[in-house]
Amino acid sequence: MFFTNISLGSVAIPLKEVVKSLFHLSTENTAWNFIIQDYRLPKALTAIMVGAGLSVCGLLMQTLFRNPLAGPFVLGVSSGASLGVALLIMGAAGFGGILGTALLGTWSLVIAAGLGSFLVMLAVLAVTVRVKDTMAILIIGLMFGSVTAAIVGILAYFSTAEQLQQYIFWSFGSLGNNSWEGMFVLFICFMAGLAMSVLTIKPLNALLLGENYAKSQGLNIGKSRLIILVATCILAGAITAFAGPVAFIGLAVPHITKQIFTTANHQVLIPAVILCGAIIMLICDSIAQMPFTDYTLPINAITSLVGAPVVIWLLVRKRKLLF
């Protein structure tokens, strides 16, 4: 899947040359080399991290909130990122022409998205430390999301068509705009988030019984919940900052995985979800490339277009939502 993904793109490159280029064997065509090493390889790696990371987030949230509809964005991560980017794009006009355009580099978008999601998550986490009821946390996260969405709406109302278009392009999500430096930052966050997720396997399994049973088995609910929430924030926050609000993956992949593996044991589910998430994201990205044409479709549209029918088909076939 990984190689297929790298092979496909606007410029047709033979598979043999792709493999050669990946292993730094000399290729006659330096342009191909450049495309593969500096564009397609980072993009494929980003796809893997985005797919796997968001899927793990979705799994953690669904188990923690005992709600099959929960996803990585219930804590207001994506709305926070949207707010950051909206403030940057639509607020940049206020700084005047030159400064405004200087602010609008790729990195500033990443920083704005990261900062926005980080701040909103911090607010949600600060509230959740005081709230003992897990369901209340779910509602609080959704409320923060509504508030930030409303602010973005107000900003959009007062901005020009060009700014709106730029914002909408960001909200389509993108895997391709990532440099090797960006990859490094994303990779560190990704690994940190995954390591924390592995730590939560045992508490997550206990939570399958419900919070009262988990407590009776000696689980420190507050501490476990905090680790789960922080892991989600790191993963979803970093991914959203670099790839935009990628829809659907986090919600759907855990369900697809559970249909395939028919277990609720997180020792199996976490690795399985990482694998499924990465594969599905690579497939979606390959489709978004529209192989052999010059177009690249927004990744966000593809994930939903491809993913939703798969989930519906699985549910209709099995007639049961396994949680």
Place this chain on the structure above:
Amino acid sequence: MEENPKYTLQTKGLSIGYHNKKENHVVAKDINFSLEKGELIGLVGSNGIGKSTLLRTLCKVQKALSGEILINNQNLKSYTFETLAETLSVVLTETPASKNITVLELVALGRQPYTNWLGTITENDKKHIIQALKATEMMSFRDRKCFELSDGQLQRALIARALAQDTPIIILDEPTTHLDLYHRASILKLLKNLTKTTGTTILFSTHEIDLAIQLCDKMLVMAPEESYFGNPCQLIEAGHFSKLFPKNLIDFDVEAGRFKIIN
């Protein structure tokens, strides 16, 4: 009541209820009982009398208003949730949040206080799990998913999970609700056998006063004014069961040992 090593669970002048900003709302007060190793104890009382509140207080889910709770002669306050998990296991009225786990996985979760950070099951854990499944006659159901079980089977699976936790005390909150007479009797009979074979102290709340009188070693009767603790025969002779409910509809027939409708 002095210190006595044979008591596993003891309360002294226990008051239970809820903590408000201004005042304490007392649900029941002056509860005294001493449970011994290997005893089956039934807790009876009408709805809203505080049975669940008492059980929650014993499990450290909520604080006692006053009085002492001693588990193995150690104050409950000195237990952390981790050490308590190795001393006391519970079967609650709620069903597991996820029923997409097999009976084996459910019972294996009972070993969590003893497993490592990843929850790896060792040979020793396996031994306890198999024992628990055998004792509850759930061995043949071990690969079934929880959503495929009947209410009675699920209750047995939950009891097996508590058994696998390998604690000297098990507390059950109304283990016989939603079951028919046969399965109610079979669950209570199972609890009775477990106290004998494993030496576990089992405390359960129930509305099955007739069955409890026949099976329990001791009973705790929570009446509106006072709580009484003793063996069923003593309690019947002292006429404590008739204090359970208002006397306009039913009354306890001391000779027959059960409630009768007043004509």
